[in-house]
Amino acid sequence: MSIKHKIRNLVAPLYNKVWHGPKGKIRERLKKACDDLPKNQRLMVVTVLLSVFVLTAFFVFGHACYRMGAGHARQAIEVEHIKQLEIPSENNPDVSLNNILHEAAR
Numbered sequence: 821m822s823i824k825h826k827i828r829n830l831v832a833p834l835y836n837k838v839w840h841g842p843k844g845k846i847r848e849r850l851k852k853a854c855d856d857l858p859k860n861q862r863l864m865v866v867t868v869l870l871s872v873f874v875l876t877a878f879f880v881f882g883h884a885c886y887r888m889g890a891g892h893a894r895q896a897i898e899v900e901h902i903k904q905l906e907i908p909s910e911n912n913p914d915v916s917l918n919n920i921l922h923e924a925a926r
Contacts, residue, residue, distance in 0.1 A: 854862060 857865065
């Protein structure tokens with residue numbers, strides 16, 4: 821058996837207890853609550869929830885358009901110029917190119 825299968829066998833019960841168990845219980849309660857509602861009331865609940873979703877989507881879209889129009893979406897970009905590297909002078913024997921090559925050859 822591969823390591824992947826061993827890990828999956830160890831994690832699967834925990835995954836089922838944490839994710840599938842509560843999700844299944846919530847699904848069953850919701851399904852029972854929806855089945856207990858009369859058809860007209862069920863239609864009203866779906867209509868209200870859909871209206872709330874559509875209004876929220878319009879609000880989010882409208883707010884984003886407003887921010888773009890007001891210029892809040894743009895951020896000022898400051899360009900930092902590349903600075904020249906300090907190259908060691910030939911007078912400094914510790915970092916001269918010849919010493920570096922000589923040390924690397926050892």
